Amino acid sequence: MQLTLDEISILCVYSAMVVYAIAFIAFSIDLAKRSAAATAATDAALVEAKQAVAVGAASDATAGTGSTATAAPGASARPSKTAAGTGTGAVAYGRSPSLRVGVAMTVLAWLLHLTADVTRGFAAGRVPWANMYEFALTGTLIITTVFLVVIVISKHDLRFLGTFVTGLVLVLLGVAALNFYVSPIPLPPALQSVWLVIHVFVASASVGLFALGFALSVVQLMQSRREALLDTAKAAKATFLATLPDSVTLENLAYRVNIIGFIMWTFTLMAGSIWAEKAWGRYWGWDTKEVWTFIIWVVYAGYIHARATRGWRGSRSAWLAIIGFSAVLFNFTVVNLFFKGLHAYSGL
Amino acid sequence: MSPQSDPGAPSRPADHIDSVEPDAAEASVTGPKLGFVGWVRFGWRQLTSMRTALLLLLLLAIAAVPGSLVPQRSSDPNGVTQYFDDNPRLAPILDSVQMFDVYTSAWFSAIYLLLFVSLIGCIIPRTKHHFEALRARPPRTPVRLSRLAGFTERELPVSTGSTSDAAAEASIDAASKQLRQAGYRVERYALRGEPSVSAERGYLRETGNLVFHTALLGVLVAVGFGGGFGFSGQRVIVEGQTFVNTLAAFDSFNPGRFFNDTRLTPYRLSLENLDAVYETRNQDAIGQPIDFTAHVTVQGQQGEAEERTVKVNEPLYTHGTDVYLLGNGYAPTITVKNAAGEVVFTDAVPFLPQDANLTSIGVVKVPDGMPEQLGMVGFFYPTQSELTTGAYTSSYPDLILPVLTLNVYEGDLGIDEGTPTSVYTLDPSTMEQLTGGDTGVDSIELKPGETAELPNGLGTVTFDDATPESSSTDAADGDYSQSVPRFASFDIHHDPTQIWVLIFAALILGGLLVSLFVPRRRMWVKAVTKPDGRVVLEYAALARGEDPGLEEAVTSFADKHAGPRPSPVE
Numbered sequence: 068m069q070l071t072l073d074e075i076s077i078l079c080v081y082s083a084m085v086v087y088a089i090a091f092i093a094f095s096i097d098l099a100k101r102s103a104a105a106t107a108a109t110d111a112a113l114v115e116a117k118q119a120v121a122v123g124a125a126s127d128a129t130a131g132t133g134s135t136a137t138a139a140p141g142a143s144a145r146p147s148k149t150a151a152g153t154g155t156g157a158v159a160y161g162r163s164p165s166l167r168v169g170v171a172m173t174v175l176a177w178l179l180h181l182t183a184d185v186t187r188g189f190a191a192g193r194v195p196w197a198n199m200y201e202f203a204l205t206g207t208l209i210i211t212t213v214f215l216v217v218i219v220i221s222k223h224d225l226r227f228l229g230t231f232v233t234g235l236v237l238v239l240l241g242v243a244a245l246n247f248y249v250s251p252i253p254l255p256p257a258l259q260s261v262w263l264v265i266h267v268f269v270a271s272a273s274v275g276l277f278a279l280g281f282a283l284s285v286v287q288l289m290q291s292r293r294e295a296l297l298d299t300a301k302a303a304k305a306t307f308l309a310t311l312p313d314s315v316t317l318e319n320l321a322y323r324v325n326i327i328g329f330i331m332w333t334f335t336l337m338a339g340s341i342w343a344e345k346a347w348g349r350y351w352g353w354d355t356k357e358v359w360t361f362i363i364w365v366v367y368a369g370y371i372h373a374r375a376t377r378g379w380r381g382s383r384s385a386w387l388a389i390i391g392f393s394a395v396l397f398n399f400t401v402v403n404l405f406f407k408g409l410h411a412y413s414g415l
Numbered sequence: 416m417s418p419q420s421d422p423g424a425p426s427r428p429a430d431h432i433d434s435v436e437p438d439a440a441e442a443s444v445t446g447p448k449l450g451f452v453g454w455v456r457f458g459w460r461q462l463t464s465m466r467t468a469l470l471l472l473l474l475l476a477i478a479a480v481p482g483s484l485v486p487q488r489s490s491d492p493n494g495v496t497q498y499f500d501d502n503p504r505l506a507p508i509l510d511s512v513q514m515f516d517v518y519t520s521a522w523f524s525a526i527y528l529l530l531f532v533s534l535i536g537c538i539i540p541r542t543k544h545h546f547e548a549l550r551a552r553p554p555r556t557p558v559r560l561s562r563l564a565g566f567t568e569r570e571l572p573v574s575t576g577s578t579s580d581a582a583a584e585a586s587i588d589a590a591s592k593q594l595r596q597a598g599y600r601v602e603r604y605a606l607r608g609e610p611s612v613s614a615e616r617g618y619l620r621e622t623g624n625l626v627f628h629t630a631l632l633g634v635l636v637a638v639g640f641g642g643g644f645g646f647s648g649q650r651v652i653v654e655g656q657t658f659v660n661t662l663a664a665f666d667s668f669n670p671g672r673f674f675n676d677t678r679l680t681p682y683r684l685s686l687e688n689l690d691a692v693y694e695t696r697n698q699d700a701i702g703q704p705i706d707f708t709a710h711v712t713v714q715g716q717q718g719e720a721e722e723r724t725v726k727v728n729e730p731l732y733t734h735g736t737d738v739y740l741l742g743n744g745y746a747p748t749i750t751v752k753n754a755a756g757e758v759v760f761t762d763a764v765p766f767l768p769q770d771a772n773l774t775s776i777g778v779v780k781v782p783d784g785m786p787e788q789l790g791m792v793g794f795f796y797p798t799q800s801e802l803t804t805g806a807y808t809s810s811y812p813d814l815i816l817p818v819l820t821l822n823v824y825e826g827d828l829g830i831d832e833g834t835p836t837s838v839y840t841l842d843p844s845t846m847e848q849l850t851g852g853d854t855g856v857d858s859i860e861l862k863p864g865e866t867a868e869l870p871n872g873l874g875t876v877t878f879d880d881a882t883p884e885s886s887s888t889d890a891a892d893g894d895y896s897q898s899v900p901r902f903a904s905f906d907i908h909h910d911p912t913q914i915w916v917l918i919f920a921a922l923i924l925g926g927l928l929v930s931l932f933v934p935r936r937r938m939w940v941k942a943v944t945k946p947d948g949r950v951v952l953e954y955a956a957l958a959r960g961e962d963p964g965l966e967e968a969v970t971s972f973a974d975k976h977a978g979p980r981p982s983p984v985e
């Protein structure tokens with residue numbers, strides 16, 4: 068039996084989903100192991116602290132290992148807030164096999180995903196991002212690509228984001244394959260434009276960056292809650308968070324990812340306007356999709372301002388990044404499917 | 416504005432994260448005892464603070480939401496009408512708070528105008544300050560560098576026969592030179608006999624930020640004026656017809672506030688033909704449009720006629736106007752003769768498409784030459800097929816089996832009073848229906864080239880076959896492909912400020928890139944005499960704003976200047 072290109076593409080999509088699922092499981096196991104490691108470190112620190120007290124020695128030893136040791140009497144090990152990086156109860160965490168399996172599976176899934184996307188493009192005889200199914204296919208591919216690129220170039224070990232990334236991609240890809248699939252059909256005249264290639268591609272890339280920024284902001288909020296607990300000398304539960312960068316580092320990383328996303332989004336908005344001018348004779352008309360593109364842009368502009376505003380840096384600005392990405396998801400799903408407008412490209 | 420402890424620092428609103436926190440005691444003293452001027456100043460400072468800008472941005476985002484939930488008059492007038500029909504109680508309430516005109520509403524405008532006032536209040540002092548900073552010397556080297564970012568030390572290389580003082584001077588000279596080459600502005604200082612260089616770079620960051628914010632203002636102004644000087648008009652042209660760019664020739668016309676019609680260049684635009692290509696092979700997309708191309712000739716008052724094309728996504732820019740192909744359809748040629756056999760009507764009548772397969776509706780109005788005025792409402796099916804209910808529909812958008820059905824009305828067309836009526840609708844309230852519906856008389860049904868009798872012996876109606884004489888086959892042979900002319904609906908715009916919007920948009924993007932990626936930093940190199948008399952070189956830097964690469968920059972400069980650190984000191 069001869070498979071058509073589109074059938075090959077679909078086959079690859081489903082295979083990629085299976086491999087993403089395996090990667091997701093591996094990353095989740097890694098997170099569980101991190102929690103276990105954190106708990107173990109805490110216990111070790113407690114034992115050490117007790118011994119330190121017993122021999123009446125200075126409590127220097129505990130300072131390095133973990134601030135949870137503050138529960139121990141006499142130990143003045145609570146690290147000062149200014150201590151960078153490892154000070155806030157961080158637990159060193161080596162390389163875990165499950166983390167490596169997770170990354171390897173993500174790379175494999177990415178290859179399948181890429182094949183699916185490329186064959187889909189050939190099947191349709193054009194760029195594979197002209198309807199909702201294709202946009203989801205390419206958009207999720209870009210999310211994975213951004214993730215893989217970031218873990219390669221970042222100075223920090225960001226592989227822990229794998230659970231979020233593979234989970235998100237798996238869900239979006241699944242929804243797209245099951246609900247949005249349409250067979251490849253030619254482009255209507257309104258979509259035949261280089262701006263389709265540019266505008267939509269850059270939009271997908273910014274979505275990939277915003278997704279990572281979102282994940283980092285969420286972890287940042289969790290981390291800063293944990294740090295606040297440690298600061299007030301309450302015993303924080305030892306979780307995987309102990310093995311991750313501190314909240315300030317996470318915030319800086321999120322900011323860097325988000326501003327690149329923001330610049331791309333700015334470009335998306337402008338390229339969209341130029342295209343709208345060519346296709347519809349006006350560059351801006353407050354069509355629903357334009358409205359949401361604008362809203363997202365303004366929310367992220369707010370986020371950047373918040374970072375520079377006293378009293379707003381930290382958790383508050385993180386919430387804005389989270390709201391921003393929620394608006395991105397809303398724009399892609401609800402606005403595409405249920406709102407009326409000129410951008411009726413879902414193909415459904 | 417804020418206390419200027421650091422003249423080289425960019426001027427920022429007082430609540431900017433990099434600004435010096437105002438003294439709490441000072442603030443509470445000045446707080447309650449403000450005079451009028453004090454209050455104005457206080458209010459202005461509030462309005463131009465980062466917090467206000469942030470708040471207004473978030474408000475703007477929220478205020479934009481309802482416009483996507485409720486149809487807007489500007490983009491979807493029919494949707495608004497529908498909404499009023501569907502929600503007769505809610506709609507007037509929403510209308511009273513301008514929910515159908517969100518983006519021109521008082522409240523939306525208030526938010527963005529306040530935001531832009533705040534923006535102006537923010538950029539003016541910053542621009543002024545930035546110009547001063549551009550001319551200012553890099554600030555004095557701090558007394559203690561060890562507390563600053565990226566602090567590192569290196570041995571001072573002293574060659575034999577030279578004093579350490581001379582070596583220090585030479586080394587600082589070299590550092591100045593290297594820093595200047597790296598794009599820093601440098602200034603030598605000597606503190607208590609210790610030579611040092613203070614360097615600053617990245618003024619472009621602040622420039623980019625100011626360009627960005629100013630260009631935002633530029634876009635707003637350009638958009639605000641753009642509508643004023645331009646116009647937009649719509650015109651339907653049937654194949655073979657010509658349009659002259661004058662006010663009277665438009666079907667509808669929306670001038671801007673400052674527009675006058677002497678600005679229209681009366682060029683001629685003729686639609687030679689409109690090519691429509693539909694998918695024929697892909698089973699999942701049969702009949703889907705693939706391409707529309709309007710072949711036109713354009714002729715100015717002087718000069719040759721030029722052949723041009725207009726396509727979706729490829730507008731025609733000519734004589735200062737932009738011509739867009741926004742729609743197309745069929746314009747069956749219909750001829751009506753009265754009982755005496757005289758032609759009382761003949762024209763290609765544009766029929767408005769109702770679905771993807773171009774089932775279309777059109778109206779024929781015959782005001783003169785008949786005993787009473789005559790109106791006809793027609794359906795046109797480019798490829799007729801019959802539903803199980805017996806009703807007709809079109810199953811393909813191209814001309815395979817074109818059929819025209821007409822219902823005839825007699826009476827008063829309501830066009831004599833001079834009130835404008837649409838050419839696409841017929842008001843049957845003052846007319847009597849003669850065919851179709853409940854009349855018991857069958858609707859008239861015609862293929863191209865066919866003629867039918869009008870009821871009551873009123874005369875005849877013909878659906879003319881428009882196939883050109885030269886064509887080898889025609890409707891008589893069952894080839895209908897050219898039997899019905901097409902029409903194109905064009906939007907013709909003129910917007911003199913569009914180019915400005917584009918320029919400002921480019922500045923926004925450029926300013927953004929520069930302001931987010933150019934690091935603004937200071938760096939210092941100092942030759943310090945240690946208590947034991949040894950002289951060492953100290954390096955340190957300070958970030959002005961986000962600067963992830965700062966520490967690395969210091970280390971790599973120190974390595975370049977004095978060689979790598981021999982071994983970690985810790």
Ligand code: HEM
Nearest residue numbers: 368371375428463464465468530533534537624627930960
């Ligand atoms: C019209 C709405 C505004 C938008 C869309 C906007 C957007 C932005 C964006 C995207 C940035 C980051 C890029 C850059 O640094 O150049 C930024 C930075 C900045 N904006 Fe605005 N802005 C607006 C209004 C204002 C207003 C009213 C103020 C004054 C209170 C202001 C003050 C600043 C400052 C000081 C920065 C630099 C932040 C930093 O140090 O990182 N902006 N703005």
